[in-house]
Amino acid sequence: MRGAVLHAPGDVRFEERDDPRISAPTDAIIRVSASCVCGSDLWDYRGINDGDDVDGPRPMGHEYCGIVEEVGDEVTTIKPGQFVIGSFFASDNTCPNCQAGFHTACQNVEYVGAGGAQAEALRVPLADGTLVATPEVPDDAMLPDLLAASDVLGTGWFAAVAAGVGPGSTVAVVGDGAVGLLGVLSARQLGAERIIAMSRHESRQRLAREFGATDIVTERGDDGVAQVKDLTGGVGVDAALECVGTNEAMTQALRCVRPGGGVGFVGVPHGVSLDGVRLFYSMVRVHGGPAPVRHYLPALIDLIWQRRVNPGKVFDLELPLAQVAEGYRAMDERRAIKAFLRP
Amino acid sequence: MRGAVLHAPGDVRFEERDDPRISAPTDAIIRVSASCVCGSDLWDYRGINDGDDVDGPRPMGHEYCGIVEEVGDEVTTIKPGQFVIGSFFASDNTCPNCQAGFHTACQNVEYVGAGGAQAEALRVPLADGTLVATPEVPDDAMLPDLLAASDVLGTGWFAAVAAGVGPGSTVAVVGDGAVGLLGVLSARQLGAERIIAMSRHESRQRLAREFGATDIVTERGDDGVAQVKDLTGGVGVDAALECVGTNEAMTQALRCVRPGGGVGFVGVPHGVSLDGVRLFYSMVRVHGGPAPVRHYLPALIDLIWQRRVNPGKVFDLELPLAQVAEGYRAMDERRAIKAFLRP
Numbered sequence: 146m147r148g149a150v151l152h153a154p155g156d157v158r159f160e161e162r163d164d165p166r167i168s169a170p171t172d173a174i175i176r177v178s179a180s181c182v183c184g185s186d187l188w189d190y191r192g193i194n195d196g197d198d199v200d201g202p203r204p205m206g207h208e209y210c211g212i213v214e215e216v217g218d219e220v221t222t223i224k225p226g227q228f229v230i231g232s233f234f235a236s237d238n239t240c241p242n243c244q245a246g247f248h249t250a251c252q253n254v255e256y257v258g259a260g261g262a263q264a265e266a267l268r269v270p271l272a273d274g275t276l277v278a279t280p281e282v283p284d285d286a287m288l289p290d291l292l293a294a295s296d297v298l299g300t301g302w303f304a305a306v307a308a309g310v311g312p313g314s315t316v317a318v319v320g321d322g323a324v325g326l327l328g329v330l331s332a333r334q335l336g337a338e339r340i341i342a343m344s345r346h347e348s349r350q351r352l353a354r355e356f357g358a359t360d361i362v363t364e365r366g367d368d369g370v371a372q373v374k375d376l377t378g379g380v381g382v383d384a385a386l387e388c389v390g391t392n393e394a395m396t397q398a399l400r401c402v403r404p405g406g407g408v409g410f411v412g413v414p415h416g417v418s419l420d421g422v423r424l425f426y427s428m429v430r431v432h433g434g435p436a437p438v439r440h441y442l443p444a445l446i447d448l449i450w451q452r453r454v455n456p457g458k459v460f461d462l463e464l465p466l467a468q469v470a471e472g473y474r475a476m477d478e479r480r481a482i483k484a485f486l487r488p
Numbered sequence: 489m490r491g492a493v494l495h496a497p498g499d500v501r502f503e504e505r506d507d508p509r510i511s512a513p514t515d516a517i518i519r520v521s522a523s524c525v526c527g528s529d530l531w532d533y534r535g536i537n538d539g540d541d542v543d544g545p546r547p548m549g550h551e552y553c554g555i556v557e558e559v560g561d562e563v564t565t566i567k568p569g570q571f572v573i574g575s576f577f578a579s580d581n582t583c584p585n586c587q588a589g590f591h592t593a594c595q596n597v598e599y600v601g602a603g604g605a606q607a608e609a610l611r612v613p614l615a616d617g618t619l620v621a622t623p624e625v626p627d628d629a630m631l632p633d634l635l636a637a638s639d640v641l642g643t644g645w646f647a648a649v650a651a652g653v654g655p656g657s658t659v660a661v662v663g664d665g666a667v668g669l670l671g672v673l674s675a676r677q678l679g680a681e682r683i684i685a686m687s688r689h690e691s692r693q694r695l696a697r698e699f700g701a702t703d704i705v706t707e708r709g710d711d712g713v714a715q716v717k718d719l720t721g722g723v724g725v726d727a728a729l730e731c732v733g734t735n736e737a738m739t740q741a742l743r744c745v746r747p748g749g750g751v752g753f754v755g756v757p758h759g760v761s762l763d764g765v766r767l768f769y770s771m772v773r774v775h776g777g778p779a780p781v782r783h784y785l786p787a788l789i790d791l792i793w794q795r796r797v798n799p800g801k802v803f804d805l806e807l808p809l810a811q812v813a814e815g816y817r818a819m820d821e822r823r824a825i826k827a828f829l830r831p
Contacts, residue, residue, distance in 0.1 A: 241746070242723065242747050245746065246748060247746075249771065252722075379595075392764070403585065403593075405588050405589060407775075413768065414765050414767075416764070417764025417768075418761055418762065418763060418764055420761060421762065422757050422760070425756065425757050426777060426778070428593055428776075430774070433767070434768050434770070435771075437771075
């Protein structure tokens with residue numbers, strides 16, 4: 146089969162790779178119906194992944210949906226022929242951490258992306274725990290929405306939950322990538338009344354409004370914080386979603402929130418550090434991490450299946466998988482929010 | 489009148505000071521019935537308050553209860569003759585932050601301790617918002633319990649709330665000072681099922697057990713974390729209370745908690761810094777700050793008035809106010825958990 150391999154920063158190639166095989170009795174092999182490029186793939190692509198830069202060929206991609214082709218002997222609920230979606234981390238869905246809703250801390254966690262989901266086929270470990278099947282094989286038109294549930298929608302959703310968004314909340318969203326935009330959608334679904342999207346890009350602002358943003362703030366830093374304070378009677382928002390991963394974004398999020406409010410952070414941190422004294426006197430609650438997407442998958446698939454949300458709108462570039470390299474380039478240059486890849 | 493004044497690290501004196509006066513129409517003057525020495529006073533006393541060391545005479549003390557002697561023209565609910573308790577921060581109890589339950593971020597906040605509560609009398613700003621009156625003037629025997637509500641009980645309570653303690657929770661408490669011990673009591677009242685007190689001092693362990701601790705861990709660092717993990721099936725506690733303020737204590741608290749659990753931190757941070765990457769992958773929720781004691785005061789006074797809790801047991805040394813210097817010494821040398829001072 147063929148798939149995307151990163152050889153060095155900036156050098157992603159579509160090439161022949163070994164077919165994935167069942168290597169544990171709890172594995173499944175899926176034929177990938179759609180995959181995509183993640184904002185976090187760009188850290189590798191740009192070669193700015195502190196201490197973890199690519200130093201050899203690495204299969205890429207960790208967002209996927211597709212048809213089950215084969216399952217291992219111990220897989221009981223997932224069956225060949227089903228259309229399934231999974232998260233970037235495999236999880237058993239039974240350990241105490243999974244039971245608590247934190248599947249990304251599963252005691253048997255495994256990185257699905259190690260196999261590289263930007264490919265024609267993929268091995269998914271712990272298939273029964275990791276994969277969720279749709280009621281039927283979906284129309285092609287629904288693929289972008291369902292694929293979004295594999296990572297970016299669940300990540301935006303977790304950001305909103307971790308920030309404490311609920312009915313009537315005022316919310317600020319820092320970051321206008323796919324996760325930030327779907328953070329807006331998630332906050333809306335969770336009942337937020339006012340959602341301030343912080344974005345300087347017109348097309349992203351439009352999508353933010355479509356997803357439920359009530360206000361747009363284009364300023365950053367001190368001016369951005371001042372704008373958010375102005376919009377909230379000088380108090381700050383109840384909740385801020387940090388969807389970038391830089392120290393600037395985290396600081397911005399923290400400063401926008403009222404005392405007692407929360408920051409949900411889902412951007413993989415690069416150079417982020419929180420000063421104890423500042424955090425103490427801000428009284429802001431902080432919660433984040435690799436989103437336990439699996440926990441939210443059944444509910445998110447249901448929302449999509451009922452056509453109540455269209456998270457797939459974050460894909461503003463569709464390419465054949467063979468042109469994956471162009472997907473990376475377009476996102477790196479911010480010509481595209483997110484590239485959808487069809488094998 | 490007379491009161492405690494810190495002249496330099498280690499040099500606290502009981503001396504003549506000006507009588508407090510109504511300086512704003514929202515002030516009250518109270519005759520102090522009881523005061524005490526706080527763990528946070530020791531930072532000043534030891535001269536290790538980063539960048540904020542005492543460089544001249546400073547009136548000390550911020551925990552108080554007493555009889556209202558005089559009120560300003562605009563004070564309407566607090567009346568002379570009432571027995572009242574207030575927090576270390578004055579608050580108007582009406583601004584959006586107060587309404588949200590975060591009185592320590594009141595838009596008109598003022599530090600009551602500036603007047604020095606280890607004294608015979610004290611000016612309390614924003615009296616209507618700050619002070620809570622008891623149903624009647626209490627017996628002398630109840631003074632320690634009520635005084636504890638002024639700071640340490642409310643602080644321990646907030647630590648438990650901020651950490652997310654609820655019915656059935658497993659909890660670890662880092663710090664066996666008065667706040668930590670009352671964090672144990674608070675966790676118990678909030679329904680925690682298992683409470684692990686981390687303490688190396690036998691008398692404090694006894695009090696922790698009396699307040700509701702089910703387990704004692706004497707180890708610190710890696711060994712302490714390993715013990716807590718052992719006691720919780722390898723997973724970690726749902727909630728940890730950080731009641732010290734050092735980086736070691738914060739790290740300990742963070743490492744004891746399961747993914748998705750929370751740390752409530754109320755120790756004034758000294759050298760505390762949180763690494764973004766570690767926090768991200770731990771998935772631990774962090775919330776703390778100067779405890780909004782005023783928010784909890786009515787409920788805490790009610791618990792005490794009904795004799796359902798005895799937080800005053802943390803006072804294991806009673807001194808006449810004139811011997812306040814001995815109170816500091818005893819706490820500094822850890823001969824006493826907390827010194828109760830009677831003018």
